[in-house]
Amino acid sequence: MSDESWAANSVVRRSMQSNRSRDTKPELVLRRALHARGLRYRVCTKPLPDLRMKADIVFRPARVAVEIKGCFWHGCPQHYRRPAANSAYWSAKVARNIARDEKNAEALANAGWLLIAVWEHDDSTATAAMISDAVHKRRYSS
Template sequence: MVRGTPDESWASSPAIRRAMQGNRSRNTTPEMALRRALHAKGLRYRVCAYPLPDLRRKIDIVFRPARVAVEVHGCFWHGCPQHHRRPSANSQYWREKLARNMNRDRQTRQQLEQAGWLLITVWEHENVEHAVDRIADAVQARRA
């Protein structure tokens, strides 16, 4: 059997499998709202870019000259301290998967900070205007 077929799926049901396959890794609704608001404020950036040549991870929004990177995190996928709820179905798989995601997030932050970058995390539940103000302030301060 080929991994990923319904017979050998990680999903607890065909409906869950379809829903999870529909999740996008970029151009999500929260990311697009943030990008539109940043652009309306006059800020220009790179989308889904590699900020460092040796970092094998793309960052959602990158302000290269200011060395500011912005990640838009979903509450479920990145373990939001306020809203994350562990799934009851297939709990071992999800515990391991989410732990890998959070570990990767920590490693990314550490690598960027060691290279002199500022990583700003925006959670999907955050007010977009507040997030834009935080990002704009950081970009302006680091450009000065």
């Protein structure tokens, strides 16, 4: 392992690299709940072609994008705890993630999209109901 690695050691590096970027358990649970409500959507796709962001769930006709945020990676106000090892790196990394999330939300809003950001710990049934309401309002309001 190089001296410039972000990981504290090779075991940590291997563990962090194995984290999934899509089809995580919170995503699958929410997608099942949305599907059960009769909603159809795109998974892990760009809402805007020129935006360097893939939303977890996209409803193109309604222009609604859903992002399911992990508590560690996106700095959840309730659950995020700074790691003891390599904390300077991880604090900066999470701060960059938060700044990128804000930039993406602004770009989507400017393009007429609604970005719904939910946390991995949010109740999937309540979240699915809220997303379903938003999609139906945007789809049938015109």
